[in-house]
Amino acid sequence: MRILIIEDDKSLAETLRFQLQHHQFETDVCHDGEEGLHFIEQQAHDLILLDRMLPTLDGISVLKITREKNISTPIIFVTALGALNDKITGLDCGADDYLVKPFDFEELLARIRCILRRPPKWEGQKPLEFIDVSYDIEQKKLYCGNLSCSLSSREGALLEFFLHNPGQTIPRASLLAKVWGPDAEVEDGNLDNYIYFLRRRLKSVKSSVQLKTIRGIGYQLEESHV
Numbered sequence: 520m521r522i523l524i525i526e527d528d529k530s531l532a533e534t535l536r537f538q539l540q541h542h543q544f545e546t547d548v549c550h551d552g553e554e555g556l557h558f559i560e561q562q563a564h565d566l567i568l569l570d571r572m573l574p575t576l577d578g579i580s581v582l583k584i585t586r587e588k589n590i591s592t593p594i595i596f597v598t599a600l601g602a603l604n605d606k607i608t609g610l611d612c613g614a615d616d617y618l619v620k621p622f623d624f625e626e627l628l629a630r631i632r633c634i635l636r637r638p639p640k641w642e643g644q645k646p647l648e649f650i651d652v653s654y655d656i657e658q659k660k661l662y663c664g665n666l667s668c669s670l671s672s673r674e675g676a677l678l679e680f681f682l683h684n685p686g687q688t689i690p691r692a693s694l695l696a697k698v699w700g701p702d703a704e705v706e707d708g709n710l711d712n713y714i715y716f717l718r719r720r721l722k723s724v725k726s727s728v729q730l731k732t733i734r735g736i737g738y739q740l741e742e743s744h745v
């Protein structure tokens with residue numbers, strides 16, 4: 520699980536990073552709202568810890584923009600603003616939980632566990648489907664009619680991202696962040712290699728679905744009309 524910490528108190532941010540990593544969470548940290556929103560837009564995290572009083576862009580604005588972009592990543596406000604109206608505003612704007620500073624780390628950990636126990640929005644018993652293909656997430660198998668093939672973990676993660684965003688142009692940076700992580704040192708050509716692998720998989724099951732290159736931007740999953 521990967522958690523994004525958006526907190527301008529650098530000492531607190533590093534303490535949270537250390538404690539979360541001790542509990543086997545991968546973490547990324549940023550210290551202002553605009554940088555935090557950039558990280559959020561990459562949709563590479565399973566949960567976000569968001570302060571309200573941030574430089575460049577306050578936490579409420581970050582939350583509103585996130586939800587306006589239909590990004591549903593769970594967000595916990597971690598803030599010193601603890602009045603009832605502050606809590607109501609935060610939750611009404613789309614936060615999943617609200618924790619007032621100072622707090623005990625064990626309480627934060629319990630709230631994180633509670634949110635992560637919820638049924639994932641992306642995963643479930645039903646395969647992901649688009650046009651003539653379906654993808655079984657647990658088995659990592661791609662189906663089209665009577666044909667099927669197995670995918671590697673990275674191929675599966677990449678295809679899963681596309682299947683949740685069919686017809687949308689997905690920037691290269693978003694794909695790299697989601698599949699490899701936002702701080703991973705990955706050569707740009709690695710993404711092209713896996714796009715090539717996925718195209719071969721789709722071709723092997725004789726699907727009419729294709730991965731279209733959007734020059735200078737990224738890729739799009741669509742139905743081939745050839």
